[in-house]
Amino acid sequence: MKLSFRWYGRGNDPISLDYIKQIPGMEEIVWALHEKQAGELWTEAEIKDEISYIESKGLKATIVESVNVHEDIKLGLPTRDKYIEIYCECLRNLAKNGVKVVCYNFMPIFDWTRTDMFHPLADGSTALFFDRAQIQGSDPQELVDNVAKESHGLTLPGWEPERLARIKDLFKAYEGFTDDKLRDNFKYFMDAIIPTCEEYDIKMAIHPDDPPFSIFGLPRLVNNKTNIDKLLKANPSKYNGLTFCTGSLGSDPKNDLVQMIDNYQERIHFMHVRNVRVDSNGDFSEVSHRSQDGTVDITGIMAKLQSIGFDGYLRPDHGRHVFGENATNTRPGYGLYDRAMGAMYLMGSWDMAARLQK
Numbered sequence: 140m141k142l143s144f145r146w147y148g149r150g151n152d153p154i155s156l157d158y159i160k161q162i163p164g165m166e167e168i169v170w171a172l173h174e175k176q177a178g179e180l181w182t183e184a185e186i187k188d189e190i191s192y193i194e195s196k197g198l199k200a201t202i203v204e205s206v207n208v209h210e211d212i213k214l215g216l217p218t219r220d221k222y223i224e225i226y227c228e229c230l231r232n233l234a235k236n237g238v239k240v241v242c243y244n245f246m247p248i249f250d251w252t253r254t255d256m257f258h259p260l261a262d263g264s265t266a267l268f269f270d271r272a273q274i275q276g277s278d279p280q281e282l283v284d285n286v287a288k289e290s291h292g293l294t295l296p297g298w299e300p301e302r303l304a305r306i307k308d309l310f311k312a313y314e315g316f317t318d319d320k321l322r323d324n325f326k327y328f329m330d331a332i333i334p335t336c337e338e339y340d341i342k343m344a345i346h347p348d349d350p351p352f353s354i355f356g357l358p359r360l361v362n363n364k365t366n367i368d369k370l371l372k373a374n375p376s377k378y379n380g381l382t383f384c385t386g387s388l389g390s391d392p393k394n395d396l397v398q399m400i401d402n403y404q405e406r407i408h409f410m411h412v413r414n415v416r417v418d419s420n421g422d423f424s425e426v427s428h429r430s431q432d433g434t435v436d437i438t439g440i441m442a443k444l445q446s447i448g449f450d451g452y453l454r455p456d457h458g459r460h461v462f463g464e465n466a467t468n469t470r471p472g473y474g475l476y477d478r479a480m481g482a483m484y485l486m487g488s489w490d491m492a493a494r495l496q497k
């Protein structure tokens with residue numbers, strides 16, 4: 140298992156690599172060229188520059204999250220071939236510089252969605268929160284405005300202002316779109332890029348839909364066993380793999396995460412490990428990584444990963460905002476302290492599972 144930590148880049152992330160390096164066992168930085176829009180080329184010079192900065196701090200840079208997929212590819216528009224060619228060029232440029240895995244998602248319009256970024260928890264910290272009733276009764280534009288307000292200029296992944304400016308047109312474009320239609324477009328994309336992935340040995344790891352159910356009537360592809368089975372079958376290469384995000388999939392209590400990890404083991408290239416507490420009405424709150432604090436069996440997941448000899452990348456996912464982190468100094472979900480504590484909880488579970496196995 141390679142322990143990793145997401146970082147948003149120089150001048151864009153308030154947390155320094157020097158701090159991240161001090162987390163015990165930390166090996167890899169999960170990075171991206173965050174200023175790039177979906178469909179833009181990542182040049183070799185830009186890639187080399189970012190990787191050499193990360194390496195100068197004694198950390199590795201062999202995993203990227205995310206190279207975003209242009210909406211025309213998801214929609215299956217005639218312009219998709221042009222964007223697929225650029226995507227392949229990005230993959231070649233990344234692979235030539237040592238990148239082994241690319242995390243991405245195939246969610247229409249929105250990346251992850253929450254209704255509240257700084258929801259108070261009983262311990263005095265705050266965390267991301269999803270209120271089902273609020274989403275059902277709301278206009279997507281309200282959600283967009285709310286996210287912009289609460290993120291205080293720290294651009295959130297998947298919520299880039301350029302993309303959200305087109306929200307009304309995008310909703311129109313997805314009118315009547317079914318899960319099957321989105322899956323066909325996914326297959327077209329995969330079939331087109333997998334030969335490049337295989338030739339250059341760079342694996343794709345799709346992130347689950349978050350939340351793992353439809354919102355605003357938009358289709359879903361990566362939210363439960365039935366759909367993940369279809370997705371992996373759509374192109375059977377192991378380069379068509381998964382980012383297994385326990386917080387996203389765990390927001391639907393029907394998903395048996397330990398069982399799913401067992402099923403998909405060869406196809407899981409990246410683990411996002413995070414806990415959520417799902418309420419009886421389906422609302423959910425992010426919580427600390429500790430098993431007892433939420434409804435996700437974190438220690439069971441770590442024990443399963445240990446028993447299958449998982450050797451992919453793993454990172455603590457979102458954390459709570461603690462120790463003075465708040466809306467003015469922290470990107471929602473991406474503070475330093477709770478993710479660092481999470482990393483240690485995960486490492487502790489991992490090491491103990493190894494020891495008990497002997």
Ligand code: CS2
Binds near residue numbers: 244297346472
């Ligand atoms: C991430 C996602 O912050 C998060 O919730 O897990 O934004 C993830 O990076 C993307 O969905 C992957 O493209």
Ligand code: MN
Binds near residue numbers: 384387411
């Ligand atoms: Mn995740």
